[in-house]
Amino acid sequence: MADSPVTRPSPAGLPWYVAGSQLLGLSCVVITGVWMGHYRGGYAWDGSAKEFNVHPLCMVLGLVFLYGDAIMVYRVFRNENKRSVKILHAVLHVIALIFSIIGFVAVFEFHAKAKIPDMYSLHSWCGMLTFVLFCIQWLMGLGFFLFPGAAPGLRSWYLSLHVFFGLALFALAVATCLLGITEKLLFSIMGTYSKFAPEGVLANTLGLLLVGFGVQVGYIVTREEFRRPPHPEEEALSMHFKTLTEGETASSP
Amino acid sequence: MADSPVTRPSPAGLPWYVAGSQLLGLSCVVITGVWMGHYRGGYAWDGSAKEFNVHPLCMVLGLVFLYGDAIMVYRVFRNENKRSVKILHAVLHVIALIFSIIGFVAVFEFHAKAKIPDMYSLHSWCGMLTFVLFCIQWLMGLGFFLFPGAAPGLRSWYLSLHVFFGLALFALAVATCLLGITEKLLFSIMGTYSKFAPEGVLANTLGLLLVGFGVQVGYIVTREEFRRPPHPEEEALSMHFKTLTEGETASSP
Numbered sequence: 001m002a003d004s005p006v007t008r009p010s011p012a013g014l015p016w017y018v019a020g021s022q023l024l025g026l027s028c029v030v031i032t033g034v035w036m037g038h039y040r041g042g043y044a045w046d047g048s049a050k051e052f053n054v055h056p057l058c059m060v061l062g063l064v065f066l067y068g069d070a071i072m073v074y075r076v077f078r079n080e081n082k083r084s085v086k087i088l089h090a091v092l093h094v095i096a097l098i099f100s101i102i103g104f105v106a107v108f109e110f111h112a113k114a115k116i117p118d119m120y121s122l123h124s125w126c127g128m129l130t131f132v133l134f135c136i137q138w139l140m141g142l143g144f145f146l147f148p149g150a151a152p153g154l155r156s157w158y159l160s161l162h163v164f165f166g167l168a169l170f171a172l173a174v175a176t177c178l179l180g181i182t183e184k185l186l187f188s189i190m191g192t193y194s195k196f197a198p199e200g201v202l203a204n205t206l207g208l209l210l211v212g213f214g215v216q217v218g219y220i221v222t223r224e225e226f227r228r229p230p231h232p233e234e235e236a237l238s239m240h241f242k243t244l245t246e247g248e249t250a251s252s253p
Numbered sequence: 254m255a256d257s258p259v260t261r262p263s264p265a266g267l268p269w270y271v272a273g274s275q276l277l278g279l280s281c282v283v284i285t286g287v288w289m290g291h292y293r294g295g296y297a298w299d300g301s302a303k304e305f306n307v308h309p310l311c312m313v314l315g316l317v318f319l320y321g322d323a324i325m326v327y328r329v330f331r332n333e334n335k336r337s338v339k340i341l342h343a344v345l346h347v348i349a350l351i352f353s354i355i356g357f358v359a360v361f362e363f364h365a366k367a368k369i370p371d372m373y374s375l376h377s378w379c380g381m382l383t384f385v386l387f388c389i390q391w392l393m394g395l396g397f398f399l400f401p402g403a404a405p406g407l408r409s410w411y412l413s414l415h416v417f418f419g420l421a422l423f424a425l426a427v428a429t430c431l432l433g434i435t436e437k438l439l440f441s442i443m444g445t446y447s448k449f450a451p452e453g454v455l456a457n458t459l460g461l462l463l464v465g466f467g468v469q470v471g472y473i474v475t476r477e478e479f480r481r482p483p484h485p486e487e488e489a490l491s492m493h494f495k496t497l498t499e500g501e502t503a504s505s506p
Contacts (some may be wrong), residue, residue: 091286093446115450116447117447117448120446120448120449120453121435121437121438121447121457122431122434122435122438122456122457122460123444125457125461126431126460126461126464129461130350160476160477163473164471164475168471168472171424172464174428175427175428175431175464178375178379178428178431178432179431179432179435181375182374182375182432182435182436182439183375183435183439184373185375186435186436186439186443187439188441190439193373193374194369194370194373194374195370195373196373200373201372203375204374204375204378207378207379208378208379208382211379211382211425211428215421218417218421219417219421223413224413
């Protein structure tokens with residue numbers, strides 16, 4: 001691995017993979033917006049079905065697109081100060097959380113007004129599980145990596161768990177969106193979905209793009225050659241000490 | 254890393270994690286069987302809804318439980334000959350493939366008899382994508398790792414891709430099952446699902462157990478400390494040569 005303190009160029013291919021991920025992620029947000037805006041009557045905040053429409057858009061924007069981008073910051077900002085990148089990682093997750101809370105309020109208010117029971121579907125179970133674990137994961141990250149108290153050994157131990165469960169939760173967030181797409185289509189166009197109605201094809205395409213974004217983000221953050229190189233000026237405080245001395249593998253970042 | 258040629262014990266915790274995964278995986282198979290057998294009228298091979306019922310059981314058994322177990326063989330059989338473990342990995346995948354083909358035939362025959370269009374839903378798109386990529390992944394694995402022709406450098410290059418896409422496809426298989434559960438429930442018990450009908454709660458629970466199995470398998474195969482240690486007698490032909498000499502990380506097995 002390189003150990004020069006100067007700014008190094010990105011590994012070959014990384015900028016293209018990141019650009020591709022942004023294209024996929026933004027396509028997901030735009031298609032969700034078009035689906036709800038064009039086919040489902042647009043947006044409002046009055047407890048109607050138009051308030052429900054805020055839900056998919058906020059969840060795709062927050063718990064998929066911003067969550068994915070938050071995961072990738074260590075790959076994208078390779079030469080910036082580590083602490084700054086950590087703060088960006090945490091802040092992007094907070095923005096993702098805010099959007100997801102707005103999305104949650106939208107669906108619960110719609111259910112309340114339409115007298116639809118809450119939390120009976122697999123989509124809602126997976127979504128609530130993702131949300132609760134996301135909050136716990138964020139608090140754990142804050143405690144271990146941003147507060148100064150945690151010992152380097154403890155940080156190193158938790159890091160690989162943070163990375164694994166962060167990616168697992170991201171995958172669960174994507175899967176929950178796929179469930180939401182299926183539910184919405186069967187509630188709205190059960191009769192024409194099987195006749196390849198344009199709305200169904202669009203929403204299915206959205207599903208595949210969400211899978212594509214998830215796989216692309218997963219690929220970028222798990223490639224060994226895309227990992228952020230150790231920065232010598234950070235090594236005194238590094239949690240990679242064990243890695244560097246014993247030749248073991250830190251899972252990230 | 255240990256480099257003794259003698260049989261070494263498993264890392265602490267690994268047997269418990271593996272046992273837990275088997276408990277989760279078998280629970281998924283049993284609950285799918287009970288759902289289709291008890292709530293959906295049982296099994297037959299006559300193009301009826303009872304033939305459809307073979308579909309979920311075969312997919313969960315093949316593309317989830319056996320697929321997951323095939324992924325874990327390098328962790329479970331740590332001291333057996335590498336080539337034998339590779340063959341077991343390939344054979345388990347073939348059995349998974351056979352079950353999934355039976356499952357495919359069941360749903361297509363049911364659709365044909367009931368005059369239901371094929372391949373319109375997100376579940377079917379994701380399932381077909383998983384199936385096609387699974388076949389390609391299997392053939393690529395055969396060509397690179399079991400046929401003797403591939404150069405070690407080429408094997409080493411492909412290995413990390415094989416591992417990444419193998420896990421991504423496994424996650425997609427689990428997500429496709431969740432979509433199938435949601436579809437089946439909305440087609441069958443739309444009216445009582447929102448009233449927490451026992452069938453709905455059972456199927457939702459199945460969904461969470463499938464997620465649990467997927468996460469457990471993912472955890473076991475990505476833990477650095479659970480990796481199969483290098484066996485000195487295999488080192489002459491090892492594709493980990495680069496890893497051992499340069500201190501880089503092979504992604505597996």
